[in-house]
Amino acid sequence: MIKTVIFDMDGVIVDTEPVHRYAYYKQFSELNINVTEEMYTSFTGFSTRNTFQTLKGFFPTIEHGVEDLIQRKRSIFNDAFDTKEDLYLLEGVEDLIKDLHANGIQLILASSASKVTIERVFTRFNLHRYFSAIVSGEDFPQSKPNPAIFVHAASLSVAPKENCIIIEDSTNGVKAAKGAGIFCVGYRSENSEGQDLSEANLIVNHFNELNAFKISQLSI
Known part of the structure; x- marks a missing residue:
């Protein structure tokens, strides 16, 4: 039983996926990287840390450390979450x-x-x-x-x-x-x-x- x-x-x-998506893609734009839909979908279930660890492997141009990337993503997400009424x-x-x-x-x-x-x-x-x-x-x-x-x-x-x-x-x-x-x-x-x-x-x-x-x- x-x-x-x-x-x-x-x-x-x-x-909360639409909010996560908004936050990630805003950050991808800031980092000037092109993350395909297929790649983004493959991250479903990943933690933010593992997502950025993986992305840094794909995109060597990302100079920021993982911790800084995490904090920036959370800042964008939190601002969007707190102002999103239709959740x-x-x-x-x-x-x-x-x-x-x-x-x-x-x-x-x-x-x-x-x-x-x-x-x-x-x-x-x-x-x-x-x-x-x-x-x-x-x-x-x-x-x-x-x-x-x-x-x-x-x-x-x-x-x-x-x-x-x-x-x-x-x-x-x-x-x-x-x-x-x-x-x-x-x-x-x-x-x-x-x-x-x-x-x-x-x-x-x-x-x-x-x-x-x-x-x-x-x-x-």
């Missing part, structure tokens, strides 16, 4: 979170986002009360598809990983979940276009396909 649900954040709880939780996810919490299922967040971004999202949408732990990708040297973030999140569970599931919307996230040996629900939405969820144990198109009872009965 499932005791813990581990949520990704971007693309699962809230769609909402994804349809159905709040009801699912409340249902899981009300039925005693532990909720853990494991997101590639920085702690600052997670805090902004959780404060804006009043989510802290539902989650017992928050794990940020900035604490790990490698991003998804490396499973480290999910292995750590599962270690915070009240139950063994066999009693956990992960909800993910990206190719790299699903691969990380599978690498951690944890049941993965792939959430396919309009925001996950181009992402391969085929390795997920279960794929859903809307959160109304899930509830606490159905999730509790899942098994790997």
